[in-house]
Amino acid sequence: MRRYGPALLLLLSGAAVLRISLFGDLYLRYVQAGLRPYLVVSGVLLVILAVLGAVRATRTYEDDHDHLGEEDEEGKERDVEVDRGGHDHRRTPRISLLLAVPAAALLLHPPPALGSYSADREAAQRAAQGVGTFPALPAGDPVDLTLGQFTSRAVYDSGRSLKGRTVRMTGFVTRGGDGSWYLARLLITCCAADASTYKIEVRGADAPVNDTWVTVTGTWRPKGKLGSDAAWPPVVDAASVTKVKEPENPYERR
Incomplete structure (x- = not known):
């Protein structure tokens, strides 16, 4: 072995x-769609x-056995690199096989996308630099916005x-320590390792279970x-909160 x-x-x-990449869309939990190829x-x-490695190991094993009968009368050792303790350096140390555990875990049970735990750890992120004017929103209500778009404007x-x-807006639920709750979404540039958080405080509706994906419809409450720091996180007064399935791509893109 x-x-x-x-x-x-x-x-x-x-x-x-x-x-996760060829036979499904699980890779979207970890990287941007453009990295699939x-x-x-x-x-x-x-x-x-x-x-190729298995074929080479098999041939080496067969060659080793072929040489077993070719030792001379003086008991010369086979042409195998062995240290003083008698260890065959062409074999893999058993401890290194533990590296197969995370690979097997990813194969059998891929970990979920980042969620409320990551959002709670993330310091307040800013969606834009400085105060300014923004283009007018599309006509008609409700208007669909990403959490980044809403946060920037708010x-x-x-x-x-x-x-x-x-x-x-659609995101996942994360709770505050004072009984408040937030609609959150993680943004990535390349992969989950560089994720940052947008979150919006939701008022006027009961909080669903942590990490539940919901669509919130409501109006902005100035704050x-x-x-300034006092404007973060922005607030929305909810008219409705609807549970939804986790999107195929759970992240927003910068």
């Missing part, structure tokens, strides 16, 4: 990458390397374009001075 350790690790890693190519290469728009408008 130790002889095939590297090949097994490569195979598990390649299969896991292909499972690179994941597929990487997974295929890992599988190919695993096969915190920085001197033209108050949200005033008197009904908005509709604090524009561009």
